[in-house]
Amino acid sequence: MWEFYGRIVAALIRVTGDWGLAEDCAQEAMAAAVERWPRDGKPDNPGGWLMAVARNRAIDVLRRKAVEQTKLREVAMLWAAPEQHEIEDDRLRLIFTCCHPALALEARVALTLRTVAGVPTPDIARAFLVTESTMTRRITRAKTKIADARIPYRVPSGVALGERLPGVLAVLYLLFTRGYDADGEPAFAAEAIRLARLLTELMPAEPEVSGLLALFLLQHSRRDARRDASGDLVPLDRQDRSRWDSGAIAEGLELLRGTAVTGPYAIQAHIAAGHATGAGWSVIAGWYDELARVQPSPIVELNRAVAHGHAYGAEAGLSLLTVVREKLEGYPAVLAVEADLTAKAGDLERAADLFRAAAAAAPAEVERRALLARAAEL
Structure with missing residues (x-):
């Protein structure tokens, strides 16, 4: 159900221009579903049902505001026949709005995870290692800054497009991760792939965009083999490779063939490609060495220790692990x-x-x- 949250919020923001109203109405639609679906049954089109409830709630709120009568007529007109490209691109527009360079990078990522993906604020706070109240204030300040600066709700062009790209890529990466994690929501991973495809169409010559999409496809290709019949996790080296999605692997490898390796997402895609093609742990360890050079972090070093342990022996891996153990205690x-x-x-x-x-x-x-x-x- 929550996979529809971001789509509803993005559509309502496009139509009403009111972030608070959009989020409130989307949340009320979710609450209505929790109450009614167990009693009345899940509708054939759950996304359409939720969108209709949220839309009707938005219209009710605006109707009670006499000064908004003109806006209400605009809402009714726009909602009557929304263009397909607007429906498809709403969340991409919202991500670029959230990722305006006027906001700090962490605020961009946090705001987008909350608004686009509907990730609970406590979960975002844990990801950033801050308290829930601190994260709530950070997200609220980001929304206020967008409103005060009159940041437009659109995908930018020219230089502005490149300026916002790092934040957008970071958001899509975290969105995919939230869907791919052991307890994640698979719909988030699928949505990250869909948005990455849109971004690739928008910026076909940008290596990190193609690299990110390739990474998603290669990782997601293993989704059906990651659990056994009981629902338990299956380690990578024990997975049934016949259950890997060969089509996704082929598409990911094809993207990499035409992509220059210029940044961390393309490098991670090559690591995933190494697993998909059975390139060998020494090759994978080499890519992790490069990733540690380009994007040093304790998590990268942790995975590098795993790769070196497989490639060069347990002692080599344990030696590298010593470096990061204190940082990730x-x-x-x-x-x-x-x-x-x-x-x-x-x-x-x-x-x-x-x-x-x-x-x-x-x-x-x-x-x-x-x-x-x-x-x-x-």
């Missing part, structure tokens, strides 16, 4: 990686303890089950 993935490398090094008892510790810290039940299963194997 308590992060369950660090414990899981250390457990895996420790098992490869032969200390099975300690590895099992580390897998259990990682399970205790894991945020999602499906991750906890996978980690405890690894401990049980050892």
Whole structure:
């Protein structure tokens, strides 16, 4: 249901120009669905049902404001026959509006995740390692700045398009990640792919745009093999490759063939391509070395340790892990990686303890089950 939230908000903003009204009406439509669908049954067109409820609520609010009668007539006229390209591009326009350079990069990403994807504010706060109240204030200030600066609701052109691109790419990446995570909503990943396609059509010569779409396709190609019949996670090296989406892999590889490697998204796409084609861990480790040079971060170093552990032996991976352990203290993935490398090094008892510790810290039940299963194997 929540996969329709961003579409509704974006459409209402286009028609009314009122961010607060758009979000309030979208949330009321969601609340109405939670109340009515269990009782009356889910409609054949849930997105259309939600949009109609939100639209009607917006019209009711505007009708009560006498000064908005002219605007109400505009709303009714625009909603009567919206053009297809407006429906398709609403969220892309909204993302570019949220990613205006007048806003700090973190504010752009947070605002877009909240407005476009409907990600709860507490989840965004955790991603940015701040309190919920701090994130709420940050998002509110960003909306106020957009209104005060009269930032237009459109996809820019020329130099302005390039200025906003890094923020837009970051938003799409986080949107995809939210859908691809173990406890994520798959519709978010599909929406990130759709928006990346639109962006590729808009900027076909931009390597990082093509790289991002290739990355999404190559990662998403494994979606059906990531869980077994019981719904439990299946590690990459144990997945049934016959269940990988060969069409998505072929499209991703074709995008990379014509894409210069200039930034982190294209590099990550080559890493995903290495997994898809069985290029070997030494090749993948080489790409992680390049990624660490272009975009150094503790998470990149963590994944680099995994790649080096597979390519050059457990001790090589554990050596690199030492560098990032303090920076990511308590992060369950660090414990899981250390457990895996420790098992490869032969200390099975300690590895099992580390897998259990990682399970205790894991945020999602499906991750906890996978980690405890690894401990049980050892």
